[in-house]
Amino acid sequence: MMTNDDAAGARTHGRLVAVLGKGGFLTVLALLLSACTAHQKPSTVETALANVAKDLVIPIETENLKNPLPSNPQVVSEGQQVYLQSCAICHGADGHGQTALGQGMYPPVMDLTSPHVQHWNDSQMFWIIQNGVRMTGMASWKGAISPEDTWKLVIFVHRLPELDSAEAENAKTQKPPAKTPAQLIVYGKTLYRQEGCFICHRLDGEGTKVGPDLTVEGTRGRSPAWLIGHFKNPAAYVPGSIMPSFQNLTDEQLSALTAFLESQKGGVK
Numbered sequence: 001m002m003t004n005d006d007a008a009g010a011r012t013h014g015r016l017v018a019v020l021g022k023g024g025f026l027t028v029l030a031l032l033l034s035a036c037t038a039h040q041k042p043s044t045v046e047t048a049l050a051n052v053a054k055d056l057v058i059p060i061e062t063e064n065l066k067n068p069l070p071s072n073p074q075v076v077s078e079g080q081q082v083y084l085q086s087c088a089i090c091h092g093a094d095g096h097g098q099t100a101l102g103q104g105m106y107p108p109v110m111d112l113t114s115p116h117v118q119h120w121n122d123s124q125m126f127w128i129i130q131n132g133v134r135m136t137g138m139a140s141w142k143g144a145i146s147p148e149d150t151w152k153l154v155i156f157v158h159r160l161p162e163l164d165s166a167e168a169e170n171a172k173t174q175k176p177p178a179k180t181p182a183q184l185i186v187y188g189k190t191l192y193r194q195e196g197c198f199i200c201h202r203l204d205g206e207g208t209k210v211g212p213d214l215t216v217e218g219t220r221g222r223s224p225a226w227l228i229g230h231f232k233n234p235a236a237y238v239p240g241s242i243m244p245s246f247q248n249l250t251d252e253q254l255s256a257l258t259a260f261l262e263s264q265k266g267g268v269k
Contacts, residue, residue, distance in 0.1 A: 065123035069151045071159070079156030082149045086141065095160040097194060105137040107193040113161045115248045116196050125154045161248050179252070181259060188260025191253055195246065203264060211243065216266040227258045 069075050084093065090102040095112035102109035110117050120128065129150050132140035145153065179187060192198070198207035203214045222230075226237065231254055234243040249257070 062123035067122040079152035188256035
């Protein structure tokens with residue numbers, strides 16, 4: 001007898017074949033199976049294919065899902081408890097992912113307050129938490145977190161940017177010391193991976209060629225103000241740009257990402 005999971009798998013298989021064509025599907029499958037061990041970091045091809053598969057599969061699998069819970073203070077509070085018990089060890093209590101375990105992964109865990117994460121709707125985020133995402137370190141929590149608690153968790157994660165802003169406002173009187181230029185570059189490198197920039201851009205031979213190669217971005221003469229403005233509203237600076245807006249990043253994060261890109265000169269002094 002076919003289970004619900006079997007049926008979902010068959011449906012996904014059929015739609016992937018329809019999207020990619022039989023030859024394309026078999027090519028993707030062969031490439032993924034050729035390097036499925038977990039003791040080495042994923043290749044550029046694996047990473048690109050994983051993201052393509054994620055973009056195809058998640059919308060398909062979430063067609064009939066809908067969050068049954070309201071986004072009210074009680075649900076947010078209950079979702080926060082689930083988060084602190086199961087997610088904070090990797091993503092941090094504030095969702096920024098600055099933990100030893102999270103930073104030790106390849107790629108590092110996502111900043112849950114970032115646009116890259118926040119663009120997923122409730123149903124898509126529910127699917128990701130329940131099923132995990134291969135080659136990203138994101139585990140499946142289907143056996144550990146109930147569907148109801150997962151929906152609560154989803155609501156809390158979508159409130160993280162708002163909560164983060166409120167905490168930042170309250171903490172203005174205890175502002176931490178500013179990062180040095182070297183520290184900003186290191187932080188920017190982490191953000192570059194957390195925000196998934198390598199999915200579209202190539203840098204030092206890693207990544208894809210959807211967008212411009214950033215290996216020599218620091219030699220292009222773009223000012224920090226231009227780069228930060230571009231991150232916030234790409235289409236205003238490059239007409240027709242398909243790059244998403246990164247307005248959810250803090251000023252410090254934008255400065256760090258800018259400092260990192262400005263340091264990329266491809267060996268040019």
